[in-house]
Amino acid sequence: MVEFSEHRIDSVFHALSDATRRLMLRELAGGARSVGQLAEPHDMSLAAASKHIKVLEGAGLIRREVNGRTHICRLEPGPLSTAHEWLTFYEQFWTERLDVLERLLRAEDAKATRGDGPSTSATPSTHETKPGEDR
Amino acid sequence: MVEFSEHRIDSVFHALSDATRRLMLRELAGGARSVGQLAEPHDMSLAAASKHIKVLEGAGLIRREVNGRTHICRLEPGPLSTAHEWLTFYEQFWTERLDVLERLLRAEDAKATRGDGPSTSATPSTHETKPGEDR
């Protein structure tokens, strides 16, 4: 359940790295859309949009249901959720980290108020090597 | 606070789309590392690793503190958090979506048990155009 196929997550993040494709996903969050509908708002050829859609499909981010001559696309929530989980791995780290930073800044601030901090902020050294360290 | 610079998020997701860079981030989650330390586990030239690190830095995912001849890298949690927030936009969608799907499957199941469902599952139509619709 915490096993990501590496390859898959590569393609998910790659798919998400393009603004056009992210907009398509956002559009799909509002409901199913045909290829033409997805392409329309974007200033590019239909073929180009079609390629973007294929990238999204390849990443497993959307499904396609061929319905006569039109292809209906739908969000496939699984992989987005996977990417989300992946990032969650870092959540504890960054919240703790931001926390420490905040405390640090507050401390500096207090010091400055007392009138002695040069406050060059040269080496905050916010997150230094911890108990669970190995290098 | 919910405003992402598009360009920035492009580079964040792009940085995350490479396994080598993700491993570097994971390593950095364990504490600060030098360029050489980050490069060592990866089977590539130091120059190549250095480029990867620059990509991470360009995306704002890490900071670098030049310390004599060695460069010390640290995770910069902000952008990861941003990416996480971005994905959270879809969280409601996909949980609700999976929910509906589950209910649907359970319903079909019940029907099948009663012995009358053709269960062709042709057009599940799980998430169709909603109130907040515009097309």
Next chain:
DNA sequence: AAGAAATTAAACCGAACGGTTGACAATCAT
């Protein structure tokens, strides 16, 4: 001052990306 160490810079290479255009295929409407 000389040399080793840590890292970047520059030039290069093949592959992938994101776009175009033009041809093709399938389906719907008349």
Next chain:
DNA sequence: ATGATTGTCAACCGTTCGGTTTAATTTCTT
């Protein structure tokens, strides 16, 4: 059947990517 509609495919093009190698730069050590 004719023709419009919807979408893909294939070839092409310039740019970016991820890697290499060799050279340069800075700093530490002796």
